[in-house]
Amino acid sequence: MSGLELVNVTKRYGRVAAVDDALLSVPPGSFVCLLGPSGCGKTTLMRMIAGLETPTSGDIRFEGETLGDRPVHKRDFGMVFQSLALFPHLSVGDNIAYPLKIRGQGKAEREARVAELLDLVRLPGVADRPVAQLSGGQRQRVAIARALAVSPKLFLLDEPLSALDAKLREAMQVELRQLQERLGITTIVVTHDQREAMTMADTIVVMQGGKIQQMDRPIDIYRRPANAFVADFLGQTNLLTVQSAGGAASVAGALIPGLALPSGQNGGEISVRPESVSIEPEGAAPIAATVEFVRDMGSSVEVYLATAAGRMIAMRPAGQNNLAVGDKVSLGLDPAAIVFFPAGSRA
Numbered sequence: 001m002s003g004l005e006l007v008n009v010t011k012r013y014g015r016v017a018a019v020d021d022a023l024l025s026v027p028p029g030s031f032v033c034l035l036g037p038s039g040c041g042k043t044t045l046m047r048m049i050a051g052l053e054t055p056t057s058g059d060i061r062f063e064g065e066t067l068g069d070r071p072v073h074k075r076d077f078g079m080v081f082q083s084l085a086l087f088p089h090l091s092v093g094d095n096i097a098y099p100l101k102i103r104g105q106g107k108a109e110r111e112a113r114v115a116e117l118l119d120l121v122r123l124p125g126v127a128d129r130p131v132a133q134l135s136g137g138q139r140q141r142v143a144i145a146r147a148l149a150v151s152p153k154l155f156l157l158d159e160p161l162s163a164l165d166a167k168l169r170e171a172m173q174v175e176l177r178q179l180q181e182r183l184g185i186t187t188i189v190v191t192h193d194q195r196e197a198m199t200m201a202d203t204i205v206v207m208q209g210g211k212i213q214q215m216d217r218p219i220d221i222y223r224r225p226a227n228a229f230v231a232d233f234l235g236q237t238n239l240l241t242v243q244s245a246g247g248a249a250s251v252a253g254a255l256i257p258g259l260a261l262p263s264g265q266n267g268g269e270i271s272v273r274p275e276s277v278s279i280e281p282e283g284a285a286p287i288a289a290t291v292e293f294v295r296d297m298g299s300s301v302e303v304y305l306a307t308a309a310g311r312m313i314a315m316r317p318a319g320q321n322n323l324a325v326g327d328k329v330s331l332g333l334d335p336a337a338i339v340f341f342p343a344g345s346r347a
């Protein structure tokens with residue numbers, strides 16, 4: 001395997017470790033999202049890969065070679081950052097052709113490549129338009145086309161869609177993923193939006209406090225989060241304190257059928273996704289609850305419930321909205337969907 005590898009990479013700013021001992025392996029052709037809350041170190045990690053920052057310690061390797069202090073322009077990576085840095089006074093075509101011009105490519109060759117790239121990002125025939133006349137989404141595509149002009153070996157994007165409105169953003173997520181699949185280019189995207197990461201990535205790297213918390217396929221991170229932070233950050237979940245009770249386990253005094261803690265564990269936390277919480281008539285399931293709020297989203301119904309274990313959220317399929325605030329119900333947890341975290345494992 002000779003993609004991108006980060007070996008024990010740390011970046012310190014004074015006493016702050018913005019990135020702390022990162023170990024990462026990105027196979028060729030994969031689409032990786034660096035995901036985490038503000039300040040977790042995503043951008044710093046990305047800037048080190050790009051060559052815009054130097055690691056305090058550790059090694060970054062690409063295709064088997066240490067990048068060391070190889071300057072940005074000698075890494076042959078394509079980059080799209082949040083501020084697109086398009087030249088507003090130049091046409092679309094001249095913006096895209098700029099990196100080719102710097103490399104001394106002739107006019108005819110440049111024009112052919114610009115046309116090809118505009119087709120690729122689904123903006124055919126706009127080469128002569130001023131950039132200033134384009135919409136936000138169109139500009140985003142121009143920035144992507146420009147970053148791809150020199151056929152980079154690695155494509156780096158830092159919050160590339162954050163300036164777009166929700167609808168356009170979702171459309172661009174799908175387009176970006178499809179484009180990456182067509183080109184087969186190894187791609188790393190920074191985002192703080194978990195839905196965006198779930199849509200695009202084949203691998204998500206979840207960061208918190210400069211540390212990589214988990215690296216996995218999106219569905220595995222969702223179903224098998226490594227710790228309570230990851231469970232909470234990626235999608236909605238119910239985090240409940242759990243205690244062992246003989247060979248079984250209980251939540252706020254209610255025995256949960258089918259749940260047993262790993263041997264030697266007296267307690268900790270469990271994560272149960274809202275769709276794995278069933279709402280039953282009062283007394284029929286272990287956890288007594290009162291309906292606090294019902295949110296009918298059309299495609300599903302979210303129910304907020306008060307319980308002795310704190311507020312819980314349950315999700316029901318569309319059309320199952322026969323609950324009203326104040327209703328007394330009971331909650332069951334699907335034991336197969338419960339993930340246990342030992343006490344003291346919070347990130």
Ligand SMILES: Nc1ncnc2c1ncn2[C@@H]1O[C@H](COP(=O)(O)OP(=O)(O)OP(=O)(O)O)[C@@H](O)[C@H]1O
Pocket residue numbers: 013016017018036037038039040041042043044045192
């Ligand atoms: N040039 C710098 N000098 C000092 N501290 C910095 C510098 N750049 C980043 N940091 C600190 O390093 C930590 C990680 O910052 P970074 O920008 O990588 O986070 P992020 O996850 O990209 O956040 P955001 O989503 O808000 O951009 C933060 O605590 C930040 O304050």
